[in-house]
Amino acid sequence: MAENVPQENNTAEEGEAELRLTWQEQLGISWKTPIGLFGVGLTTVCFTLLILGLFGHMTGLIENHYAAIVTFLIFPAGMLFGLILIPVSFYVRRKRWFRNSLSKVFLVIDFSKKIHRRAVILFLVLSVINLTIFALVVYEAYHFTESDFFCGAVCHTVMDPEYTAYQRSPHAKVGCVQCHIGSGAEWYVKAKLSGLRQVKAVIDGSYSTPIPAPVEHLRPARDTCEACHWPEKFHGKRTKQFIAFSNDNQAEPSIQEVSLHIGGRNPFTDTFEGIHWHVSKDVKVEYQSLNSTRTAIGKIKVTKPNGITEEYEVPGGEGEAPAGDGVWRTMDCIDCHNRPTHVYENLAEKIDLGLFSKKINPELPGIREDSFTVLQTEYATREEAREQIVEDLVTLQAKRHGDDFAREHEAELIASGNYLLEAYLGNVWPAMKVTWGTYKGHNGHQDEADGYGCFRCHDDTHETKFGKTISQSCDLCHDEPQ
Numbered sequence: 001m002a003e004n005v006p007q008e009n010n011t012a013e014e015g016e017a018e019l020r021l022t023w024q025e026q027l028g029i030s031w032k033t034p035i036g037l038f039g040v041g042l043t044t045v046c047f048t049l050l051i052l053g054l055f056g057h058m059t060g061l062i063e064n065h066y067a068a069i070v071t072f073l074i075f076p077a078g079m080l081f082g083l084i085l086i087p088v089s090f091y092v093r094r095k096r097w098f099r100n101s102l103s104k105v106f107l108v109i110d111f112s113k114k115i116h117r118r119a120v121i122l123f124l125v126l127s128v129i130n131l132t133i134f135a136l137v138v139y140e141a142y143h144f145t146e147s148d149f150f151c152g153a154v155c156h157t158v159m160d161p162e163y164t165a166y167q168r169s170p171h172a173k174v175g176c177v178q179c180h181i182g183s184g185a186e187w188y189v190k191a192k193l194s195g196l197r198q199v200k201a202v203i204d205g206s207y208s209t210p211i212p213a214p215v216e217h218l219r220p221a222r223d224t225c226e227a228c229h230w231p232e233k234f235h236g237k238r239t240k241q242f243i244a245f246s247n248d249n250q251a252e253p254s255i256q257e258v259s260l261h262i263g264g265r266n267p268f269t270d271t272f273e274g275i276h277w278h279v280s281k282d283v284k285v286e287y288q289s290l291n292s293t294r295t296a297i298g299k300i301k302v303t304k305p306n307g308i309t310e311e312y313e314v315p316g317g318e319g320e321a322p323a324g325d326g327v328w329r330t331m332d333c334i335d336c337h338n339r340p341t342h343v344y345e346n347l348a349e350k351i352d353l354g355l356f357s358k359k360i361n362p363e364l365p366g367i368r369e370d371s372f373t374v375l376q377t378e379y380a381t382r383e384e385a386r387e388q389i390v391e392d393l394v395t396l397q398a399k400r401h402g403d404d405f406a407r408e409h410e411a412e413l414i415a416s417g418n419y420l421l422e423a424y425l426g427n428v429w430p431a432m433k434v435t436w437g438t439y440k441g442h443n444g445h446q447d448e449a450d451g452y453g454c455f456r457c458h459d460d461t462h463e464t465k466f467g468k469t470i471s472q473s474c475d476l477c478h479d480e481p482q
């Protein structure tokens with residue numbers, strides 16, 4: 001292409017006339033550099049595929065979510081990159097010309113010339129078409145990046161645990177973004193910025209395993225949960241049943257019923273009562289969390305309607321915050337319902353549910369203990385678990401009762417093993433270091449020993465300077481269990 005470039009050996013005098021190229025001429029040749037040609041090619045290919053993809057998605061012909069990644073993210077990026085290369089090529093070439101003493105020509109549009117009129121109209125029409133398509137793509141891409149599929153499945157290995165637990169929860173139809181982003185431009189931008197960091201972490205493998213809970217900057221529940229739930233609602237009492245077996249008695253469960261005083265604003269008395277008292281409009285409960293999991297609590301401050309505040313602390317200064325970690329937080333839904341949708345199951349509860357529903361056959365002696373052994377085995381991958389679990393259960397039972405027993409009860413053992421496998425696949429991801437009990441809930445006191453739940457504050461040791469404590473008496477929260 002060097003022939004297009006005026007040569008330096010022209011003298012300035014006579015060169016003047018020859019070196020002048022008109023704008024049309026410059027435009028005509030300036031993109032024909034390797035960069036420019038590549039740009040034009042890339043844009044054309046991506047553009048064509050984009051149009052086809054867009055058509056496919058909008059008419060429903062293409063339903064594959066992974067195709068959407070290509071259509072809405074990769075093609076537009078390719079097209080944009082190609083488009084940018086064209087002016088780059090133009091710029092580079094013109095710079096070379098000027099260095100080679102080509103005189104500058106300025107763009108003059110003369111509407112009295114037909115060719116100029118046509119060019120301008122063509123330019124405008126093409127721009128409108130381009131912008132329309134771009135707007136469509138941006139719109140579709142925006143929706144796509146907000147979809148649960150994008151959040152849950154694009155970063156498959158990383159998000160698989162949360163996505164799986166979410167899909168079986170009461171919030172399976174609530175979008176990830178409704179809790180994690182909420183409405184408003186500010187949080188949208190924040191989320192996209194942290195999204196970019198997360199994409200980088202997935203690409204270079206620097207993400208943490210397991211992903212830490214709580215999410216550091218989860219938006220206050222007032223903007224998310226309260227878009228659907230009304231804190232004042234009066235729930236009254238709700239009875240929950242807890243069913244447990246023991247290794248010695250696999251057949252008869254002990255059934256514990258607790259009637260929880262959820263409360264809310266009582267329409268008869270107009271007082272806000274019960275467990276939901278903490279989120280009533282009338283009060284504000286703040287606490288100082290001393291560690292990142294919020295399991296150690298320093299001071300607690302309650303502001304009541306008439307402006308009276310009460311401050312609780314553990315006497316003896318133990319509650320002093322270590323530097324940087326003592327974060328004050330206003331209590332909201334998530335301080336109790338921290339696992340409203342990423343609900344991982346409890347190992348013992350899951351096995352006992354199996355026995356109760358007879359999916360694990362309670363008539364096989366020792367099956368409860370063997371189920372624990374199998375589900376607590378550390379398989380290297382989910383694949384390995386898939387291949388091993390049923391076999392491992394059969395082997396354990398054969399060891400216990402002999403091979404004949406195992407052969408005789410093969411069908412029941414396989415059915416029980418399949419239940420365990422399903423339980424495993426719903427709760428354990430070795431690659432993400434997620435296993436039984438990795439994520440614990442605050443909504444109760446089953447994991448009290450690890451610092452989770454109500455007894456973080458209701459511990460009879462946090463007290464005001466007048467010695468008032470936060471009660472742990474059983475009937476404060478539920479009817480006295482039998």
Ligand code: HEC
Pocket residue numbers: 148151152159162163166171174175176177178179180211212213214215218334337338339340341342439440
């Ligand atoms: C009903 C509200 C809600 C929805 C819907 C929701 N999340 Fe969450 N998510 C939370 C809360 C609350 C936490 C904090 C958990 C904690 O503090 O223990 C969380 C935590 C997480 C975490 C951190 C790891 C963990 O398990 O604690 C990830 C990752 C995550 N969510 C991803 C998702 C994805 C992906 C979706 C959609 C498929 C989604 N979330 C939908 C409320 C929600």
Ligand code: HEC
Pocket residue numbers: 170171174175178179221224225226227228229333334337340
């Ligand atoms: C987009 C609406 C929406 C948002 C946002 C939402 N929820 Fe829900 N939530 C629901 C619906 C709908 C149900 C009822 C599901 C059912 O009955 O099957 C529900 C049920 C619940 C339940 C009862 C579960 C049970 O076991 O019966 C709790 C607790 C709850 N939500 C807490 C939360 C918390 C905490 C948040 C914020 C992190 C939140 N929700 C955000 C719609 C929402």
Ligand code: HEC
Pocket residue numbers: 221225226229230231235238260262275276278279331332333334335336337443444
């Ligand atoms: C002090 C802890 C605590 C706080 C704070 C809290 N909840 Fe609850 N909530 C509970 C408990 C305990 C239950 C009983 C059911 C259970 O164990 O899941 C419950 C039950 C519920 C239910 C189910 C009610 C039913 O009739 O089955 C919903 C919905 C709910 N909460 C929503 C919320 C929302 C929304 C917020 C924030 C505005 C909130 N909760 C704040 C502890 C709390």
Ligand code: HEC
Pocket residue numbers: 261272273274275277278285286287297300302331335336442443444453454455456457458469470471476477
């Ligand atoms: C961050 C600290 C904190 C946590 C966590 C906490 N509470 Fe409380 N709770 C308080 C304080 C403070 C009071 C008020 C004590 C008082 O004024 O007597 C209170 C009061 C209550 C009351 C009495 C409300 C009334 O009508 O006066 C109930 C019921 C209750 N809590 C249940 C729960 C349950 C259930 C959980 C766990 C799911 C829980 N709390 C977790 C701090 C906490």
Ligand code: HEC
Pocket residue numbers: 240242256258260443444445446454455458471472473474475476477478481
């Ligand atoms: C601060 C509130 C609170 C206090 C005080 C409290 N509980 Fe509970 N308890 C709960 C909540 C909330 C649940 C429901 C947990 C769930 O939904 O998973 C529960 C569940 C239970 C269960 C059934 C679950 C299990 O662990 O087997 C038993 C049993 C129980 N409580 C016993 C007691 C006893 C005994 C006391 C008195 C020493 C007591 N609780 C005091 C809030 C409380």
